[in-house]
Amino acid sequence: MAPLALPPLVVEFAGERYEVPADREFAIGRDADLVIDENRYLHRRFLVLSAENGMWWLTNAGDRIAATVTDGTGRVHARLAPGARLPVVFDRLHVLFGAGSTSYDLTLHSAGGFAVDPAPRAEVGGDATIGDVPLSxxxxxxxxxxxxxxxxxxxxxxxxxxxxxxxxxxxxxxxxxxxxxxxxxxxxxxxxxxxxxxxxxxxxxxxxxxxxxxxxxxxxxxxxxxxxxxxxxxxxx
Known part of the structure; x- marks a missing residue:
């Protein structure tokens, strides 16, 4: 059986959409393929998208900043620590991170995400399982x-x-x-x-x-x- 074709991957940030090439790495940061800000607290190359073994991967190429990745429902999310990576397995993936006093978020769109049941709410890849926390x-x-x-x-x-x-x-x-x-x-x-x-x-x-x-x-x-x-x-x- 022939391997499945790699689906297109698009990064959405600040109202603009950027198609990620499959033949090379695509970096996001202060001095990268996608420059999101000139914030000196932000790594020059912070997040890296790449194609490997028929899948898209998201890597944290920094050494200080972590990112939170979620499927958009908030029920499935992961803490992407420096040096860590994870596969892009949802049609839409939200990425949130901070540098200095500024918070950033971007969205990854892929037509080939896997069908993953998002329940129950959990945090993977670092933190323990998180349930609903009662707040006053x-x-x-x-x-x-x-x-x-x-x-x-x-x-x-x-x-x-x-x-x-x-x-x-x-x-x-x-x-x-x-x-x-x-x-x-x-x-x-x-x-x-x-x-x-x-x-x-x-x-x-x-x-x-x-x-x-x-x-x-x-x-x-x-x-x-x-x-x-x-x-x-x-x-x-």
Missing amino acids: PSQKLLLVALAENVLRQTESGRGEIPSSADAATRLGWTLTAFTRKLDTVCGKLEREGVTGLRGGRGKLATNRRMRLVEHAVATRIVTREDLALLDVTERAG
């Missing part, structure tokens, strides 16, 4: 405030993650109250196996907020519909 209304509101700029995007691209002070002001909270709730939310997710949320020496606060937003958006803990919660808060204020 104020904890959910905190996540929406941090993810607001990302959620308001109408297409893939970039969004700034606010500082804790700015997010607290957005909600009308004191910085102390915001930080306390942030610690609680991070603690809940850590106990469920989500990595990268612990502060401490060598861990920037920006990285923790970025990882929190990345996970919350990828797993659909917060969605664009939740932005209405901020509108209610504004009217109440």
Whole structure:
């Protein structure tokens, strides 16, 4: 039996679509085939797409930044660590990552994805299985405030993650109250196996907020519909 033809693969970013060639690697980063930003915190060649053994592969070619990859439903997702790679097995694959205080997301489109049942929600390739994490209304509101700029995007691209002070002001909270709730939310997710949320020496606060937003958006803990919660808060204020 003849091998199946490799399906076309397209990268969608900031309203533009880029077809990935099958005869060579296609790099994404600060100085690559697809330049997504001149952000100095972003690797020159961060993500690499390549064809091998009749399949498309996504590789993290960086040495500092990880990416979260999801099927779009939030039920199946993987943490792609530096040096790791995974096959593109869905018709649509969302990739989220952060560099500095900026969050990025892009989408991979392939007509030859495998039919994979996305249930139940799980995290593979690094973190433990993640279930639904119960959040109080104020904890959910905190996540929406941090993810607001990302959620308001109408297409893939970039969004700034606010500082804790700015997010607290957005909600009308004191910085102390915001930080306390942030610690609680991070603690809940850590106990469920989500990595990268612990502060401490060598861990920037920006990285923790970025990882929190990345996970919350990828797993659909917060969605664009939740932005209405901020509108209610504004009217109440």
